[in-house]
Amino acid sequence: MSTSKNNRRKELAAQNKAKEQPDGEEVQIVIDDLVKVDPSLRNIGARNLQKIAIAVQRTEHFSGPLPRPDHLEQYAVLIENGAERIMKQSEDQTDHRIRSERNIVNWTLFQSIIGQLIAAALAVAAMYLGYKMVMDGHDWAGGVMLGVPVMTMVVAFLKYSNHHRK
Numbered sequence: 001m002s003t004s005k006n007n008r009r010k011e012l013a014a015q016n017k018a019k020e021q022p023d024g025e026e027v028q029i030v031i032d033d034l035v036k037v038d039p040s041l042r043n044i045g046a047r048n049l050q051k052i053a054i055a056v057q058r059t060e061h062f063s064g065p066l067p068r069p070d071h072l073e074q075y076a077v078l079i080e081n082g083a084e085r086i087m088k089q090s091e092d093q094t095d096h097r098i099r100s101e102r103n104i105v106n107w108t109l110f111q112s113i114i115g116q117l118i119a120a121a122l123a124v125a126a127m128y129l130g131y132k133m134v135m136d137g138h139d140w141a142g143g144v145m146l147g148v149p150v151m152t153m154v155v156a157f158l159k160y161s162n163h164h165r166k
Contacts, residue, residue, distance in 0.1 A: 072086060
């Protein structure tokens with residue numbers, strides 16, 4: 001491993017160590033906040049209150065698919081091509097998610113079209129049977145066989161058009 005990389009690692013470790021040590025102003029802010037919450041803490045003494053304030057941990061939260069930029073830089077130093085590998089992983093995950101969503105949308109569309117085609121075929125078959133029944137002298141049964149699919153399609157079209165107007 002190169003000397004410059006080792007030096008950079010030591011530098012980062014020192015920076016992290018410095019971040020862990022709170023400065024006097026941060027300690028005083030924590031003390032003030034503690035005393036606001038529980039005024040009886042003034043009675044334990046300034047030194048003990050300072051110890052408590054230093055023991056309070058500051059937490060940073062970062063949410064997202066990538067680490068914070070300063071953490072990304074640390075990965076680049078600690079792991080060969082670390083930052084590039086993390087960026088590549090994030091890009092690959094994004095591409096995978098986009099492909100998966102596209103496949104889901106396409107499959108849903110395909111199922112919808114197949115369902116509509118089957119419904120249309122059944123409606124045409126029922127209307128044909130209704131026509132044949134009317135022609136064979138079964139007026140009431142034929143009328144029902146013709147009327148039900150027609151009414152079902154009319155209701156479906158009305159619901160569809162009302163749904164898309166909103």
